[in-house]
Amino acid sequence: MELATTTNFRLLEAPPDIVAARLLGSIIERTIDGTTIRVRIVETEAYAQADAASHSFKGRTARTEVMFGPAGHAYVYFTYGMHYCLNVVTGKEGDGAAVLIRAVEPLEGKSQLQLHRTAAGVSLTNGPAKLCQALAIDKRLNGHNLATLPLKLILKPALRTHEISQTARVGISQAKDVPWRFFITGNAYVSKK
DNA sequence: TGCCTGATGTTCT
DNA sequence: GAACATCAGGCAC
Numbered sequence: 001m002e003l004a005t006t007t008n009f010r011l012l013e014a015p016p017d018i019v020a021a022r023l024l025g026s027i028i029e030r031t032i033d034g035t036t037i038r039v040r041i042v043e044t045e046a047y048a049q050a051d052a053a054s055h056s057f058k059g060r061t062a063r064t065e066v067m068f069g070p071a072g073h074a075y076v077y078f079t080y081g082m083h084y085c086l087n088v089v090t091g092k093e094g095d096g097a098a099v100l101i102r103a104v105e106p107l108e109g110k111s112q113l114q115l116h117r118t119a120a121g122v123s124l125t126n127g128p129a130k131l132c133q134a135l136a137i138d139k140r141l142n143g144h145n146l147a148t149l150p151l152k153l154i155l156k157p158a159l160r161t162h163e164i165s166q167t168a169r170v171g172i173s174q175a176k177d178v179p180w181r182f183f184i185t186g187n188a189y190v191s192k193k
Numbered sequence: 194t195g196c197c198t199g200a201t202g203t204t205c206t
Numbered sequence: 207g208a209a210c211a212t213c214a215g216g217c218a219c
Contacts, residue, residue: 045211053211055204063204080212081201087211100211119214129212139203172211 008155009147012071012090016046016097019071019090020182021164023099027107027154030135037109037135039125041101043183043190045169047087049096052174056096066143068096074151076132076142083129084138088146088153102128102170102181104135105189126191159184 012019023041030037047054055077056067066075067089075087075098091097103126106113113134117124125131132138137151146153162185169181170191183190
């Protein structure tokens with residue numbers, strides 16, 4: 001069981017844009033105080049080392065160290081003074097690539113998610129900082145191995161191409177025209193912008 | 194509906 | 207000391 005998950009994680013060693021599309025539809029399992037929450041990834045963004053919008057662009061620092069580590073780990077960073085964002089480290093060790101999880105759809109434990117959020121409905125998890133708040137993800141989970149609980153990534157078979165939309169990324173100031181934002185076509189939890 | 198702004202901490206220059 | 211992969215609330219239209 002654990003072995004199968006580890007083997008599947010080899011998929012994450014691919015370039016970030018491939019992994020970003022591949023992660024759509026996969027499940028994140030989070031346990032908080034013995035309660036299990038399951039959400040489905042519906043929107044992602046890819047960040048490669050050679051990409052001016054990526055934290056790893058300027059090289060390895062104490063902050064970005066995790067991005068250069070092995071694929072399948074969580075890179076959680078703090079931004080705008082009050083928000084955390086969750087990334088999945090991709091590529092070979094030393095690559096400095098990651099996929100930002102921008103939006104998820106609640107499947108199980110929705111009331112538990114609601115405990116951490118004031119907004120309800122799709123606004124519960126339709127943004128990178130929102131989903132971190134709902135899932136109680138903070139820097140303590142930075143560098144966490146996503147093959148294990150309390151935060152576990154369960155890879156699902158890839159979606160068909162027609163189920164995936166691809167556009168330019170959101171909310172960045174560099175390399176804006178790189179079309180590395182991926183989302184499930186028509187999903188209500190995809191962020192609006 | 195859509196723009197503007199305040200809140201706020203970490204990282205890097 | 208400025209930039210920052212954001213969010214939510216308030217206000218104008």
